[in-house]
Amino acid sequence: MIPTVEYANGCVRMIDQTKLPNETVFVDCRTIEEVGRAIKTMIIRGAPAIGVAAAMGVSLEAQAIDATDFDSFYSRLEKKCDELARSRPTAVNLGWSIARMKAVAQANRNLPIPELKERLRQEALAVCEEDIAANKAMGRFGQTLFDNGDTVLTHCNAGALATAGYGTALGVIRAAIESGKKIQVFANETRPFLQGARLTVWELMEDQIPVKLITDNMCGHFMKKNQIQRVVVGADRIAANGDVANKIGTYMVAVLAQRHGIPFYVAAPISTLDLTLP
Missing domain, CATH: 3.40.50.10470 (Translation initiation factor eif-2b; domain 2)
Structure with missing residues (x-):
């Protein structure tokens, strides 16, 4: 099966579901805003997939933030997360995923910013892996x-x-x-x-x-x-x-x-x- 969404090479790649079944086209999102637009326009849909994409989008934003202290870093991250949360309010997985990423940031606030960014990237990958494991268990x-x-x-x-x-x-x-x-x-x-x-x-x-x-x-x-x-x-x-x-x-x-x-x-x-x- 073609991967629905994956996080690699500094972007979130997803299959464009608005083009199926006639075309198999992939969209590369390089910012949290692009992930939000993909969710809003149904390029990616399905509550669990939206949650996974959101976690990856939060990680993209974390990587892009230029800050040397946690408060400055988190202030920008939280603002962008709030914007992302409005992209599909009906899917509870979206808010769940964003809240999880924000909680990880808060729990690791004492890490140096580069290590915190990597910790958030790993968490986004974990959200993806856990979703697949949960589906197979179900x-x-x-x-x-x-x-x-x-x-x-x-x-x-x-x-x-x-x-x-x-x-x-x-x-x-x-x-x-x-x-x-x-x-x-x-x-x-x-x-x-x-x-x-x-x-x-x-x-x-x-x-x-x-x-x-x-x-x-x-x-x-x-x-x-x-x-x-x-x-x-x-x-x-x-x-x-x-x-x-x-x-x-x-x-x-x-x-x-x-x-x-x-x-x-x-x-x-x-x-x-x-x-x-x-």
Whole structure:
């Protein structure tokens, strides 16, 4: 799978998801402002991927700051972090990632500035590596809920393209297939931005996973015909009571799944939990 986002050679490189599936184009962000624009314009999307890109963007800004004392350094860093946080307010991973990077800066305030910059770079890389590890762990746990021969419906894109790699909802599907199960996927097109049609189907076809694209209003028909056995989606934000905010259309799928007695699962990392929402 092509890396969604990576940090190398002084830039944050990400695949331009607005160009898929027709073109595979990469965008190099060299400043925190460019990372913010990429998030705002949906060049990169998916809550976990946004969090990873944000951590890397904070590190880019840290590298660019010309300061000899911590207070001056942190004052500029905090201002730029606040601007970055406004690029996609719906994705809780964005704020989580920025807060984590700021906390690392504060915890290491006594380091010389060059060492502090390197510490922040290492933390950004850790955010990326931890996301991939979490996705693979979710996949291992989640695949036990699937039976051999299942057809699984998913909505929007919660795959490798929405994360640093492997995926949340699609990670569960990948893990089921890696365990030897035969799984087929129905992908809702996901209007109005068509993440299912443009991204999920492309991603699964790249991995040679059997997938069928359907319009959003067809999933009820296939459920009624017993052609869907499971539903798995990702999440933009999960409240303390378990309520899930996700792409428009997810509620419709959940209601239809309940009506037809089909298990409905949400695969998301801890960074997607927002315990400030009751």
